[in-house]
Amino acid sequence: MSHDHDDHSGSARHHRGGRRTVRRFDDDEPRFLKRTRHATAPAFDTNADTDLPDVGDRWSSWDQAVRGPEPHPEWLVTELAATDTELGVLKTGKEADVHLVRRAVPETDRSCLLAAKRYRDPDHRLFHRDAGYLEGRRVRRSRENRAMAGRTAFGRQMIAGQWASAEFTALTRLWQVGQELGSVAVPYPVQLIGTELMLEFVGDPVGGEAAPRLAQLRPDPALLRRLWDQLVDALVVLARAGLAHGDLSPYNLLVQGERLVLIDLPQVVDVVANPGGPEFLARDVRVVAGWFAARGLPGDLVDPATLTGQLLREAGLR
Template identity: 70%
Template sequence: MRDSEYDRAGRGRRRRFDDDEPRHLKHLPKVSEPSDVDGPETGDRWSTWDLSQAGERGPQPYPDWVVTELAAVDTELGIVKTGKEADVFLVRRGVPDTDRQCLLAAKRYRSTEHRMFHRDVGYLEGRRVRESRTNRAMAKRTGFGREMIAGQWAAAEFAALYRLWEVGVQLGVRVVPYPVQILGTELLLEFLGTADGEAAPRLAQLRPDGAELTDLWHQAVEALVVLARCGLAHGDLSPYNILVDDGRLVLIDLPQVVDVVSNPHGARIVNRDVRNVATWFAARGLAGIDADELTRELLREAGIR
């Protein structure tokens, strides 16, 4: 039986997660574009840093590694990850003929017809805009409403990363990548990985035990506490959207972040996030995890219990 027939028969095992998880970059063919006499001599485009407004750039002070020079150019090096809502590309931003450069993860939300936002009703409760016409369109999922909903994901993720970074700095911990800037539906974030472009592994790819397992659990709890102090729940937390960068646990993929105070399902979503992560650690032999007690502690941190 051919593979296609086997798939149609429904007897093949389906992957639980349908986004790619490459450790090394996959290169896509370049799309030819009209020549631009004002474009850079090298790279794919001029740095977009100056195109983002003050509120669309990361928290100050900017880290030293962030390239803010207007002479910088952006060079796309390949795709890091594909997902339901967005694709993540590796971009090098640097000033030509100097050693001033950095690697960025460019998260680009897909066009409306290619987005596959799932279970968005529960996450969007508590997110409202001022115009009643827009709210009605979003509720009815009209074409305009779907476009407005999709536009909220990138903005919500950037705002959450910004807030979590600031609170993390106050507490002396890093729980998210630094959000460099947002431009439309493209987020430019700190790239987590090696200098040659190998992405940091997801927690799900690791097999820690002993002291390493315990340390990662403590870091996971620490990250959940930072979320709670911001009044937020990740909304879709699992070992597949947690990276471990040189021993440091970092949360990624936060477009479905939930305000646990204004969202009527907030407490339930917090508990689900906790259980998703706790189950993974318990399955690897970590004893003494009480998901319900941790949920109660997080809700107290958020000020709603």
């Protein structure tokens, strides 16, 4: 989920002995939630066949969706006989909630865990700080552009769809450019339907525990350096693809074992088409470099100006 950009140090406050203190890099989003046994599956089409499976909450929506890039991973269940079962909420945020879903073929051992990211509909809280990100993402029809600019109900639905589509497109592109530009660890984009994006679940595939966020960890010096090197490599790949994460912080970096995984890319920025692209990129670097420096990496290694200059060159802007 995204975070307030004017203060990436976070706003969570704690009382100690009557004094109010602010911890740097605290998350200003709601915390990860415990999984629940029962959850209501979303209705994608109220006019659809009401036939429900004997096992699971609904039939797999794979055949209705825009699908992720080929070749599809071997772990992904693509059989049309599969069902989706809601296992609960992984995370809630201001723009979207992330649910844990098990997709399985009944009476077989074929199953996988997916993270279903559901962006809010127009009746819920409006997306915040979207104006800068939407630069360079104009749609062709003037009516739609006016609706988005006026934040009508239709326009807000358009914006929500753009966020989901932008994240799906960015993840797909990063999977496809791997051989040419270098690999970057992001969740595999499984499918897209409207404002729901289904992703590879990054965590324990058996127990269903999500991988911890970087902000939750206190890595030893050796692991800290390896994670920094992985982050720099990932940012270089994004820059070569002409992209900046746009909202990078220790809260949207997962650590699976010792592998750093970038998540939450709905606000991905085209650093060339977006007039503010270079500043989005520079801010990403400042935030993450500050976290690594605060954890003990030498200042010359995590110098924001040096890394920003390198990334702008990779993007062809210098």
